[in-house]
Amino acid sequence: MKRLLLLLLFIPALLSAQKDQQYLAGAVPEIDGKVVFTKEFNAPSLSQDQIYDTLLKWAQEYFNNEKERVVYTNKGKGEIAAIGNNYIIFTSTAISLDRALMSFQMTIECKGHNCIMKITAIRYTYDVSYQREPEKYTAEEIITDKNAINKKGTLVRGFAKFRKSTIDYVNKTMDSALAALNLQTNPQQIASAVTTPVAPTAPTASVVPATPLSPAMTAEPATASKPMKGFISVKPDQIPSTILQLLPDSKITIVPESATELTETNAAWKGISTIFGRKVASFxxxxxxxxxxxxxxxxIYKISFLNKDDASDNAWMIIECKKQGETPDGQQVSILGEITNVWIK
Incomplete structure (x- = not known):
């Protein structure tokens, strides 16, 4: 009888362990210390344009509000990028709701019959009842093997719900895209479907919020840096993280190269991000x-950053960009440009 009781007590723990199996070591892929979920497949019966057109239509329907939308397209290169911003639900009852707002970037790259989908730049905003301000995390901080798996190989309490819900959400999103191509119901069309393996982790730097991206991105490399008196030239991909953190709290002015007598002082800074390997800035x-x-x-235009409390027009940082496209942003328009030069005082 005692053995039977022990067995009955052990069964729930065993079932729980089996249920967690899909979330354990290796379930969250990393590339160069960044969380990158990847799904790659081949569809021999579909052309690149067919795959692209279908996935673009899917993305426009899946990301279909002001905070979730397709922000970059390039049919010639088979590239699509979207910004996601949705709640992941941990628990929900009649009297309580435990959830976090998850934002991320999704890219789709179609080449021939091949397609690679990636979800990265994942961030969370988590409201806690006993705190006035929400807690903010990056995926690298709380769902990686290093931080979410303990020495026993099981999930760390507290981070487990973020890891599980993120994996579930990513799988749901990827499966939805495959379903749009009818590849789930017709698996014979898929030659392969793989997920990027986990790479060795490395210490992560602070993550700059991903910004809305726009159509018509070109593959032209950044131009050679031009000297500017009183400033130090910095490569677009080498802007110090401490500088990036100051940008949201700075005033900006925009001056077009074709009409330097014009200055826009009411533009709103959006941020810097990376799209298909290129640094871009938007406002x-x-x-x-x-x-x-x-x-x-x-x-071509320059974005100048000034201290909010400084009445002068003295910029402490200037970014030169070439416009790549735009997307609606309420009553405004979000402009995206590839960064070609950066100068810092």
Whole structure:
């Protein structure tokens, strides 16, 4: 009888361990210390354009509000990028709701019959009842093997719910994309479907929020850095993290290269991110602005950063960009440009 009771007590723990198996070591892939979920497949019966058109339609329907949308497309290169911003639910009852807002970037790259989908730049905003301000985390901080798996190989309490819910959400999103291509119901069309293996982890730097990206991105390399008196030239991918953290609290002005007598002072800074290996910067602006019209479709412009409390027009950092595209942003327009030069005082 005692053995039977012990067995009955042990069964729930055994079932729980089996249920957690899919979330244990190796379930969260990393590349160069960054969490990157990847799904790659081949669809021999579909052309690149068919895959691209279908996945673009899927993405436009899946990410379909102001905070979730397709922000970059390039049919010629088979590239699509979208920004996701959705709640992951941990527990939900009639009297309580435990959830976190998860934002991320999804990219889709179609080449021939092959397609690679990636979800990265994952961040969380978690409201805690006993704190006035929400807790903010990056995926690298709380769902990696290093931080979410203990020495016994089981999930760390507290981080477990983030890891499980993230994996579930990513799987749901990837499966939804495959379903749009009818590859789930017709598995014979898939030649392969693999997930990127986990790479050795490395200490992670602070993650800059991903910003909305726009259509018509080109593959032109950044131009050679131009000297600017009183400033130090910095490569776009080498801007110090301490500097990046100051940008949201700075005033900005926009000056188009084609009309330097014009200055936009009411633009709103969006941020810097990476899209298909290129550093891009974005800001929102009134579409009736003379500066917006002067920049045009592929114009070059400078974004100057100034201290909010400084009444002068002395910039402490300047970014030169070439416009790559734009997307609607409420009553404004979000402009995205590839960063070509950076100068810091």
């Amino acid at each position: 929102s602006i009134d579409p009736n602005s003379h500066v917006y019209k002067a920049i045009g479709n592929e114009g």
